[in-house]
Amino acid sequence: MAERNGARDGNGSVKGSFKVKAGLAQMLKGGVIMDVVTPEHARIAQEAGACAVMALERVPADIRREGGVARMSDPDLIKSIMAAVTIPVMAKCRIGHFVEAQILEALGIDYIDESEVLTPADEENHIDKHPFKVPFVCGCRDLGEATRRIAEGAAMIRTKGEAGTGNVVEAVRHARAVNAGIRKLQGMNHAELVHEAKQIGAPVEVLAECQKLGRLPVVNFAAGGIATPADAALMMQLGVDGVFVGSGIFKAEDPLKRAKAIVAATTYFDKPEVLAEVSAGLGKAMQGLEIPAIPKDELLAARGW
Amino acid sequence: MQGAFEEHMRALEAAGARTRLVRTREDLEELDGIVLPGGESTTMTMLMERVGLLEPVREAIQAGLATLATCAGMVVLAREITDGMPEQKGLGLLDIGVRRNGYGRQVESFESPLHIEGMDGTDFPGVFIRSPLVERTGDVKVMATYDGHPVAVRQGRIVALCFHPELTSDLRLHREFVRLAASR
Numbered sequence: 091m092a093e094r095n096g097a098r099d100g101n102g103s104v105k106g107s108f109k110v111k112a113g114l115a116q117m118l119k120g121g122v123i124m125d126v127v128t129p130e131h132a133r134i135a136q137e138a139g140a141c142a143v144m145a146l147e148r149v150p151a152d153i154r155r156e157g158g159v160a161r162m163s164d165p166d167l168i169k170s171i172m173a174a175v176t177i178p179v180m181a182k183c184r185i186g187h188f189v190e191a192q193i194l195e196a197l198g199i200d201y202i203d204e205s206e207v208l209t210p211a212d213e214e215n216h217i218d219k220h221p222f223k224v225p226f227v228c229g230c231r232d233l234g235e236a237t238r239r240i241a242e243g244a245a246m247i248r249t250k251g252e253a254g255t256g257n258v259v260e261a262v263r264h265a266r267a268v269n270a271g272i273r274k275l276q277g278m279n280h281a282e283l284v285h286e287a288k289q290i291g292a293p294v295e296v297l298a299e300c301q302k303l304g305r306l307p308v309v310n311f312a313a314g315g316i317a318t319p320a321d322a323a324l325m326m327q328l329g330v331d332g333v334f335v336g337s338g339i340f341k342a343e344d345p346l347k348r349a350k351a352i353v354a355a356t357t358y359f360d361k362p363e364v365l366a367e368v369s370a371g372l373g374k375a376m377q378g379l380e381i382p383a384i385p386k387d388e389l390l391a392a393r394g395w
Numbered sequence: 396m397q398g399a400f401e402e403h404m405r406a407l408e409a410a411g412a413r414t415r416l417v418r419t420r421e422d423l424e425e426l427d428g429i430v431l432p433g434g435e436s437t438t439m440t441m442l443m444e445r446v447g448l449l450e451p452v453r454e455a456i457q458a459g460l461a462t463l464a465t466c467a468g469m470v471v472l473a474r475e476i477t478d479g480m481p482e483q484k485g486l487g488l489l490d491i492g493v494r495r496n497g498y499g500r501q502v503e504s505f506e507s508p509l510h511i512e513g514m515d516g517t518d519f520p521g522v523f524i525r526s527p528l529v530e531r532t533g534d535v536k537v538m539a540t541y542d543g544h545p546v547a548v549r550q551g552r553i554v555a556l557c558f559h560p561e562l563t564s565d566l567r568l569h570r571e572f573v574r575l576a577a578s579r
Contacts, residue, residue, distance in 0.1 A: 103507035103541075110504040113524045113562050117433045117467070120397040136480060139442055141397055141435040176480055176495055177435050178525065200501035200525070223502045350445075357396055357418065357442055 097223065106223030108245065114178065114200065114225055115246035115309035118142055118332055122322065122353050123311065125149050125336040127167075129174035135339070138349030142178040142201070144334070145171040150207050150254030151337035151376065154388070160208040162190040165197055172198070180227070185394055186212025195224045201246070202226045206393035207253045207336075214395060219243030229313065231264045231391055233271025233297075234290030236306055241293040247306055249330070250391040251314015254337050256378030258321040260391060261314045265328045268310070275301040305329075314391070317342070317376050319355030319369045326359035343373030396442040398434020398467060402561035403569075410569040412576070420451050428461035428576030431468025433524065433559055436495070437480050440471055444484065453486050461576035462553045463569075469555040470495060470527050477530065489555055490533030491548060497528020509558070511539045511547060511568075520565055521546065521558040529557065552579075 097105050121141025126132040127149060135143045147163040148156070162183050172179045178200035183190035185204055190211075194202050204217055206229050219226040220243035229250035230236035236247045249268065251261030271290065275297065278286060283301060287294045299307045312325035313334035322333045333356055335349075342348045351368040358364035381389075396418065404414040407430070417423055429452070431439075443449040456462050456472075464472045471485050475492035498505075504525060508518035521541065529545040538554075539547035546557040552575060560568040 103505045105503060105505045107506055109506060109522055109562065110501075110524050113522055113559060114501055114504065116399045116402060116562065117435070117524060119399060119401070119434070121435065121438055136437060137441075139397075139438045139445075141438045176478060177437060178501065195502065198500045198502055225501065353438070353442065354445065 108243075111225030111245035112308050115227070118178070118246075118311075119309060120357060121332045122349075122356050123180065123332070123334045124339055124349060125334075126171060127340070129170045131340055131345075132171045132174045132179075134346050135349060136175045136177050138346055139353035140177060140349065141332070142180055143171065143175060144180045144182065144203065144336075145199075146182065149337040149340060150390070151256070151341050152254075153207060154254040154390075160184075162187070162193065162208070165193065168194070168197055168199065182208055183217075184208040185210040186215050186217060188217045191217055191222065191224075191226075195222055199224060204228050204244075206250060206390050210393050216242050216394070219245075227311075229391075229394060230268065232267040232290070233300070234292045235394065236268055236310070237292040237296040237300065240296050240306070240308060244308065246309045246311070248311040248313040248334055250394070251312065251316070252381060252384075253314045253390050254379075255315050255381065255384070256317040256338055256341070256376040257381060258315045258317070258324065259381060261312050261316060261325060262328065264314075264391075265312055265325060265330055268306070269329060272300050272305060276304070316352075317378065318372075319351045319365055322352045323355045323359035323365055326356060332356065338376055341376035343375075348372050348375070396434075396448075397438045398432040399465075399559070399561055400430070400432045400434075402559075403430045403432050403463075403465075406561050406566055406569040407573065410566050410573045412573045417448075417452075419446070420448065423451055423455055426455070426460060427579070428463065428572065429455070431462065431464040431471050432561070433466035433468065436467040436470040436485070437483060439467060440484055449484070449486070453488065456486065456488055456553065459552055459579065461572065461579070463572045464489075464553065464555040465559055465561065466524065466526055466557060469493060469557060472553065472555055473527075474533070475531065489548070489550055489553055490535055491529050491545075491555070492531035493527040494530055495527055496525045497530070498523060498526050501525055507541060509539045509541060509546065513538070514567060514571075516567075519560070519567065520563045522562045523558050526557045
């Protein structure tokens with residue numbers, strides 16, 4: 091258990107415990123995490139009020155368009171983005187690629203996204219995230235998937251949505267599925283909970299915690315297709331703790347203005363008069379894709395097990 | 396505005412207080428105390444500035460509103476900020492100088508027991524997450540230190556902490572703050 095609870099120093103302090111890993115996500119709550127591909131983008135995101143940035147070589151819309159194997163970004167790019175801003179910097183590794191994760195940890199990144207947006211490196215196993223000092227965020231489509239990731243050590247969860255589409259429909263589907271899964275647990279006795287765990291492939295202990303808390307035991311953001319202030323507020327009203335915006339900002343006509351508007355919409359998600367004000371005059375949003383127009387084997391959300 | 400406000404609300408309510416979120420000027424009226432939570436100080440100050448909340452909050456705290464600031468909240472209150480965003484504005488009300496993320500990035504975040512002056516019983520569980528480092532203190536009372544640096548300070552009706560009591564089940568600091576807020 092020692093390594094699962096972080097490394098103990100001589101003076102009684104402990105680094106990398108699950109409390110500080112999940113705790114950083116708690117500090118991000120009510121905020122917007124933005125995908126950036128250059129230090130300049132990162133500075134714009136910070137200026138707009140992002141609570142963290144995701145350092146990438148290509149935003150999901152470009153990964154989708156260009157195809158090929160998508161991997162962890164070049165460490166030089168990640169370091170240049172870390173140097174450009176004071177807010178936390180996240181980076182993606184491939185599902186199951188624990189060496190990419192080790193490299194990101196060595197770079198001193200603040201959060202690792204084990205992400206379906208990149209090409210999976212393992213079609214059965216996700217990374218055992220407990221031994222790492224750096225926290226992980228993972229995607230989910232429903233409660234079973236969310237609780238499996240938490241059991242593997244994820245300190246934060248996000249809905250998968252369908253990245254790079256600018257279409258919020260899948261993020262809504264996944265957030266509602268998590269909510270419905272948790273609602274279903276209310277009133278179950280332990281035997282029924284064990285049965286439900288079997289049905290949805292969830293670890294019983296994590297599911298019992300969801301039942302007790304009436305929510306996931308870690309912070310839960312929305313991701314995958316959020317392109318407008320209204321999209322961000324919609325996800326917040328569905329009960330998520332904050333939002334990731336990927337291609338939606340820097341594929342839009344006026345990134346700074348749109349980024350600021352999405353930040354304001356995430357704080358004032360339940361105030362339609364503020365949403366009306368910040369939604370006005372933003373210029374063109376990203377083009378966007380209809381989900382049925384995407385060939386089934388190109389859907390990113392299906393990656394992850 | 397942004398950050399771990401729900402965790403503070405839960406702790407304050409467990410300590411016997413009634414709470415509300417402050418997102419507009421009107422929300423400030425008739426408060427006995429305010430919490431500036433952990434989160435991202437750049438995000439919080441920018442939002443406050445954009446909606447015209449920075450000045451009213453400054454005036455209220457100057458007028459004696461009891462204030463509990465944790466982590467990023469401490470940065471927002473501090474008079475001097477090093478390693479912040481260029482031209483990062485704050486409230487400048489607390490006579491300390493802080494270095495943002497002064498203990499290092501997330502992999503350096505840690506937990507450590509703390510001895511807090513005047514607090515009976517066991518040490519307080521200190522949870523430090525990308526915490527600011529207090530590099531200079533002026534006219535403030537230091538309540539606790541870690542590794543030779545102040546991690547809890549008090550100045551009049553302001554209490555500022557580098558760590559996060561709201562992430563623990565220990566309510567002693569929140570109870571103390573509720574007493575402070577009620578004492579006027």
